[in-house]
Amino acid sequence: MTVISVNRRVLGGEVYNDVRCLSTDIKPVDVKNGSTLVEIDTGKGYLFDADSKAWKQIPQGSSVVINPASGVSF
Numbered sequence: 343m344t345v346i347s348v349n350r351r352v353l354g355g356e357v358y359n360d361v362r363c364l365s366t367d368i369k370p371v372d373v374k375n376g377s378t379l380v381e382i383d384t385g386k387g388y389l390f391d392a393d394s395k396a397w398k399q400i401p402q403g404s405s406v407v408i409n410p411a412s413g414v415s416f
């Protein structure tokens with residue numbers, strides 16, 4: 343796995359990961375629900391869904407709100 347960077351951010355007392363990598367990299371799945379990932383070669387953005395252990399692509403042109411109380415919404 344060649345992940346370019348993993349940064350931590352704190353939101354509402356919770357720690358999330360901001361991941362930057364290439365589209366060909368194996369994406370980490372040991373991150374908190376609602377963490378973000380950007381493929382630096384495609385510009386695609388993803389949010390991590392801990393229930394399915396999968397990165398869900400953020401629809402292009404949408405806005406994302408991360409609320410510590412209620413989770414992620416588009």
